[in-house]
Amino acid sequence: MAATEAQRIGFTLDQASKRYGNVLALDNISLDFAAGTTTALIGSSGSGKSTVLRLLLGLDYPDTGSIKIDGRVLDHAHVLELRRRIGYVIQEGGLFPHLTVLGNLALLPRYLGWHNEKIRQRAEELAVLTHLPVDVMTRYPAELSGGQRQRVALMRGLMADPDALLLDEPLGALDPIVRHELQDELKRIFEQLGKTVIIVTHDLAEAAWFAERLVLMRHGVVVQDGSLDDLRERPADPFVTRFVEAQRRLPEVRA
Amino acid sequence: MSRPMRWIIALSALLALSAFAQATPVRIGSKVFTESVILGELARATAQQAGVDAVHQRELGGTSILWKALQQGDIDVYSEYTGTITHELLKNVAPDADIPTLRERLKPLGIGITDSLGFNNTYAVGMLESKAAQLHISKLSDLTAHPELRFGFSNEFIDRADGWPGIRQRYGLPQTQVRGLDHALSYRAVASNAVDAIDLYSTDAEIPYYHLRTLDDDRHYFPRYEAVYLYRLALVQSAPAFVTALQKLAGRIDENAMRQMNARVKLQGMKEDVVVAAFLGIRADTSADKGLWSRLLQTSIEHIKLVILSLGLAVLLAIPLGILAARLRRLGQLVIGLTGILQTVPSLAMFVFMIPIFGIGTWPAIAALFLYSLLPIVRNTHAGLVGIAPELRESAAAMGLPRSVRLRRVELPLATRSILAGIKTAAVINVGTATLAALIGAGGYGQPILTGIRLDNISLILEGAIPAAILALLAQGLFEGIERWLTPRGLRLEARQ
Numbered sequence A: 001m002a003a004t005e006a007q008r009i010g011f012t013l014d015q016a017s018k019r020y021g022n023v024l025a026l027d028n029i030s031l032d033f034a035a036g037t038t039t040a041l042i043g044s045s046g047s048g049k050s051t052v053l054r055l056l057l058g059l060d061y062p063d064t065g066s067i068k069i070d071g072r073v074l075d076h077a078h079v080l081e082l083r084r085r086i087g088y089v090i091q092e093g094g095l096f097p098h099l100t101v102l103g104n105l106a107l108l109p110r111y112l113g114w115h116n117e118k119i120r121q122r123a124e125e126l127a128v129l130t131h132l133p134v135d136v137m138t139r140y141p142a143e144l145s146g147g148q149r150q151r152v153a154l155m156r157g158l159m160a161d162p163d164a165l166l167l168d169e170p171l172g173a174l175d176p177i178v179r180h181e182l183q184d185e186l187k188r189i190f191e192q193l194g195k196t197v198i199i200v201t202h203d204l205a206e207a208a209w210f211a212e213r214l215v216l217m218r219h220g221v222v223v224q225d226g227s228l229d230d231l232r233e234r235p236a237d238p239f240v241t242r243f244v245e246a247q248r249r250l251p252e253v254r255a
Numbered sequence B: 001m002s003r004p005m006r007w008i009i010a011l012s013a014l015l016a017l018s019a020f021a022q023a024t025p026v027r028i029g030s031k032v033f034t035e036s037v038i039l040g041e042l043a044r045a046t047a048q049q050a051g052v053d054a055v056h057q058r059e060l061g062g063t064s065i066l067w068k069a070l071q072q073g074d075i076d077v078y079s080e081y082t083g084t085i086t087h088e089l090l091k092n093v094a095p096d097a098d099i100p101t102l103r104e105r106l107k108p109l110g111i112g113i114t115d116s117l118g119f120n121n122t123y124a125v126g127m128l129e130s131k132a133a134q135l136h137i138s139k140l141s142d143l144t145a146h147p148e149l150r151f152g153f154s155n156e157f158i159d160r161a162d163g164w165p166g167i168r169q170r171y172g173l174p175q176t177q178v179r180g181l182d183h184a185l186s187y188r189a190v191a192s193n194a195v196d197a198i199d200l201y202s203t204d205a206e207i208p209y210y211h212l213r214t215l216d217d218d219r220h221y222f223p224r225y226e227a228v229y230l231y232r233l234a235l236v237q238s239a240p241a242f243v244t245a246l247q248k249l250a251g252r253i254d255e256n257a258m259r260q261m262n263a264r265v266k267l268q269g270m271k272e273d274v275v276v277a278a279f280l281g282i283r284a285d286t287s288a289d290k291g292l293w294s295r296l297l298q299t300s301i302e303h304i305k306l307v308i309l310s311l312g313l314a315v316l317l318a319i320p321l322g323i324l325a326a327r328l329r330r331l332g333q334l335v336i337g338l339t340g341i342l343q344t345v346p347s348l349a350m351f352v353f354m355i356p357i358f359g360i361g362t363w364p365a366i367a368a369l370f371l372y373s374l375l376p377i378v379r380n381t382h383a384g385l386v387g388i389a390p391e392l393r394e395s396a397a398a399m400g401l402p403r404s405v406r407l408r409r410v411e412l413p414l415a416t417r418s419i420l421a422g423i424k425t426a427a428v429i430n431v432g433t434a435t436l437a438a439l440i441g442a443g444g445y446g447q448p449i450l451t452g453i454r455l456d457n458i459s460l461i462l463e464g465a466i467p468a469a470i471l472a473l474l475a476q477g478l479f480e481g482i483e484r485w486l487t488p489r490g491l492r493l494e495a496r497q
Helices: A047-054 A076-083 A100-112 A118-128 A148-160 A176-193 A204-210 A228-233 A238-245 B003-016 B034-049 B064-074 B081-089 B100-108 B127-134 B140-144 B155-159 B164-169 B182-189 B240-247 B255-266 B272-280 B292-327 B331-342 B349-352 B360-385 B388-396 B402-439 B446-455 B458-488 B488-497
Strands: A010-022 A024-035 A038-042 A064-069 A086-090 A164-168 A195-203 A213-218 A222-224 B026-031 B054-061 B077-081 B110-112 B125-126 B151-154 B177-179 B197-203 B212-214 B227-230
Touching: A010 A047, A024 A064, A024 A222, A038 A204, A047 A064, A047 A164, A047 A213, A047 B081, A064 B349, A076 A086, A086 A148, A086 B388, A100 A118, A100 A148, A100 B402, A118 A148, A118 A176, A118 A213, A118 B125, A118 B272, A148 A164, A176 A204, A176 B003, A176 B272, A195 B488, A204 A213, A204 A228, A204 B064, A204 B110, A213 A238, A222 A238, A238 B127, A238 B292, B003 B458, B026 B034, B026 B064, B026 B125, B034 B054, B034 B227, B034 B240, B034 B255, B034 B272, B034 B446, B054 B064, B054 B402, B054 B446, B064 B077, B064 B255, B081 B100, B081 B212, B081 B227, B100 B110, B125 B127, B127 B212, B140 B164, B151 B182, B155 B164, B155 B177, B177 B182, B177 B488, B182 B446, B255 B272, B292 B331, B292 B360, B292 B402, B292 B446, B292 B458, B331 B360, B349 B360, B349 B402, B360 B402, B402 B446, B402 B458, B402 B488, B446 B458
Parallel strands: A038 A195, A038 A213, A086 A164, A164 A195, B026 B054, B026 B077, B151 B177, B151 B197
Antiparallel strands: A010 A024, A010 A064, A213 A222, B077 B227, B110 B227, B125 B197, B125 B212
């Protein structure tokens, strides 16, 4: 199931700015996401990290600057085709409540003309990968636990074997135990598939768990782009230090 | 079964229910008052005697509706009065023009006129005998001394040039309390002292019954209202025997005979066809005389047909309009605004507006009901689509599905409940509003209500009102069932949480 080199996809933001009303969500930022790498976008809410994903998917277009996919500028004409090469997973899953799990998974494959047997096989394959019980397939999202919903959302993103995965706070709504478990599984899956992965989170520990490369954003600009050690040892400005130190640790055990 | 399939089945089943053929025999119309209905029935019986197939479309409305219908060929014959023809229907004609003159003037319009049937049913103003005696009022000019008197006039009389505006000017009447009333109800109003004077037709059976004094038209304002039939000249070719028979009715009904026939229908509760048969000395055609259940069946079919056709057409247009409105914000506001304006048109006016376009009968009624059904469906389709959670809309978009697929597979199913609620609202409103369709000849439950008001017959009114209420409840229940059937199971589960 591992993606071959040719199937990977690289993204570039080139001096991109995006304004929503009075809010400047992205302020002239340039970022490269090389094919086959895993990157974590971190920052407080409103820092612009989700906007990066929206621009890469063509859900929005930058006011100035451009988005390049494998070196080619993203335009309206190719946006649908591009999106089908990307799996997109959001907080709480964004599952369609009127469709069963299988119905959610089948939505894109059916449009692509897959026959039912192929859809079922692929769904079962992914259920194994994500440790989802097979009997859940015929249930509706309302009948699933939070963790199951997130697994299904990931499966839905992976159904058509995309070249990249974009995840926006995929574990944000889960309780700590399930979250911990899914962090393990996601990391395993990322490594197993070898796709280009961009994951958005506000949790530094989670970001560092998934990715070597961390991109810390604030008010629409990149504050620092580097490894966890870079952020800790060589902070680009005082905000980085504050962000790093804002992560809670368990108190030491007292003797 | 796939969900689009279910929609198609539900829609086409509703539309198929309403395919009824219509024959085209000679069509006779009548206005919404007893004498006109009797004369319409007389024309029908006469046609039958002459071996011509004829139908009587009863109680189509007021003068303007019948006159338009005759000119447009929606009906072939109706009874009219010479005074109305000179004052209302023709322009630039002397108020006292005789029938041969009218015949010349009507000919270019393709319309023929019989000679007088033999009676003059002029307008008059009447008061309770007791009250008139007490105030010493015996003629119209006596009214000038009593500005405090309250008048209750039929709506037509208030507006017509030869009605209230004319006598007020001629007699210099000072009264300011003038209310519009249905003619059939005005007798009750004057008898119960709710008003002091009302307009009358001089052949009305109620004049002696309610002990009314007819005030003398001492300045000779009201013209003669000789009863005649107006017919389309095309009938001379298509049904010559009928035209000949119709002309032979001239001079056969005097004022007394007409008042007697009116009394039998209005006061003794006899049916118009029985009264007419007695007058003609023939046996009433009892084959057309239906029992309660077959009458109910007919009005139900007519009513349901109106509702289903108008609703079906509205669904076909309103859902796409709602989708468009949700897509394009500017256009959406315009569409919702326009359908909202349609909703504010008074329903009776809406029915009448449709007549110049569609004539009389079923189609203008369907058109009016159709226009009324648009708003709830457009608004709910729009609201249902706009109300979809943004993350769901984006999840579908981010998959790389084209808009049409997103609409069909995600957005419309998520909006199902809202859309169906809109259709349900439209259906229930429609069932009630369709009772007005009888006023323009479309039948339905409004027919017995209309006749019941005219004859002051409560049980006849209930014969229309009760089934209409039951049908509204059934429509509600039916659409709740359809909603359960069409709403995706996952949405019901979600709503329960």
